[in-house]
Amino acid sequence: EAGCTHVLATTACGSLREEIKPGDLVFPDQFIDRTAKRKCTFYEKDVVCHIPMAEPFCPNLRRLLYKKARELGFRCHERGTVVTIEGPRFSSRAESLMFRQWGGDVINMTTVPEVVLAREAGLHYAAIAMPTDYDCWKITEKAVDISMVLETFMRNIEKVQKLLLAAIPEIREYDDCPCTRDIKTAIVTKK
Numbered sequence: 359e360a361g362c363t364h365v366l367a368t369t370a371c372g373s374l375r376e377e378i379k380p381g382d383l384v385f386p387d388q389f390i391d392r393t394a395k396r397k398c399t400f401y402e403k404d405v406v407c408h409i410p411m412a413e414p415f416c417p418n419l420r421r422l423l424y425k426k427a428r429e430l431g432f433r434c435h436e437r438g439t440v441v442t443i444e445g446p447r448f449s450s451r452a453e454s455l456m457f458r459q460w461g462g463d464v465i466n467m468t469t470v471p472e473v474v475l476a477r478e479a480g481l482h483y484a485a486i487a488m489p490t491d492y493d494c495w496k497i498t499e500k501a502v503d504i505s506m507v508l509e510t511f512m513r514n515i516e517k518v519q520k521l522l523l524a525a526i527p528e529i530r531e532y533d534d535c536p537c538t539r540d541i542k543t544a545i546v547t548k549k
Contacts, residue, residue, distance in 0.1 A: 383521070384434070407545055414477060420436070422529065
């Protein structure tokens with residue numbers, strides 16, 4: 359109703375990979391949902407939305423963000439799998455090691471349900487993940503705490519502002535994008 363067609367989200371996260379360093383930017387292309395208490399659909403009762411999730415993040419927005427980040431000289435990663443946990447606690451070391459084995463690249467507490475609801479709404483959605491620490495899998499690093507997260511996050515704010523100012527003017531409607539195409543056949547009603 360409000361006319362929003364694109365969503366660019368920012369998220370602090372922990373890195374699950376040595377090569378994804380605190381202060382880097384990651385543009386996730388996949389997610390693993392480890393939440394349990396969140397509402398993940400707009401549809402209820404007699405309406406079901408079977409939205410495809412093969413490409414949960416807008417590939418066009420992700421490409422644009424990656425291109426602009428590279429032009430700005432930022433250290434960044436074109437893709438990654440984000441593990442979203444329920445929170446508010448951080449992961450145990452065993453969980454962190456398991457998420458690495460599952461193929462997770464970064465871990466946060468916010469991407470789900472945002473990405474799912476954006477897909478249900480037919481919106482182009484991309485996330486800018488900002489690793490602030492190495493979670494707790496990396497035994498040689500200090501265990502994650504909120505002061506560490508906030509310190510690195512604050513350093514990233516200026517970088518992300520520059521990226522958004524560079525990318526937003528180039529956002530447009532994309533002709534063939536799963537974000538707007540998939541919702542057209544995803545709704546099932548009881549009739």
